[in-house]
Amino acid sequence: MRTLKAVLDRSLTAQAIVIFVLGVGVYALIRRDTSPVLWVVQSALITAMAVGAIAVQRRRAGRAAGTDARGIAELNRKIRHRDVPRDPRERAAMGRLVAEQLGRMERGGRWLPYWLGCMGLIAVGLLVLGITTGSLVYPLVFAVGTVAFCCWVMWMRRRAMELHRHMRAALEGQG
Template identity: 65%
Template structure:
């Protein structure tokens, strides 16, 4: 399982296939009356957008750290497991990566209240629209999912900040 997880983390193709399958499944779930070709086209569109975003983020991180995409994935694995590298070159690369990623998270803090507010507005708006039309079960599920996603995103952000700060202090010693 660990080898599969590592392979999946490194392979953009595997990630694209998973996103495509999830996109087709979600589209088929919500648009049952559409032709299956529409589901496939939307799945391809979703996968293309997400993989382009991930590729740009990987390229930006690899330029900032001074290593290739595989090196970035390996450094992120070491950060998740709190493994401090011993080699001076790898320490310097990780120090640059940690500084870049921590700076990016802290710069995004300015937009966090606006993002959370808009997500809460979406949740409340869909719930209000559902109650107004008389169908409140699906909007209630959607509102709970949106609020759950916001809580998960805040938790992951806090966890990432803790990991990067730990690694930054470990690399300075």
């Protein structure tokens, strides 16, 4: 499992393969009545957009930290494990990466209540539609899934912010 995680952390190609396979599987489950060629085409489009977004994010993080994709993956692993590097160059790169990621999370936090509110409104709207049409199972499942997803997003954001703040304090304390 660690090897798979490391490969997915470092390889954009491996991430693209996983996204593509999952996309084809989801389209096959959702759109059984359409052609498998359409599943593949739609999954390829989604994969291309996702890989493009990931590549832009990696390039931005690499420029901010002054390292390549492998270096970013290694620095992120060290952040997750609260491992402060000893090498001054690696410490400087980690400090820049932590500052960039923490700033991005703090800036994104301004919009988080609006996104969560929008998701809540969509879930409530689907519940109301389900009640009026008499089909409550799918809207209820979607609403529970939406609430679970929002809780997971909040938990992951809080955990990531705590990790980055800890790492920033550790880097400033030892530097």
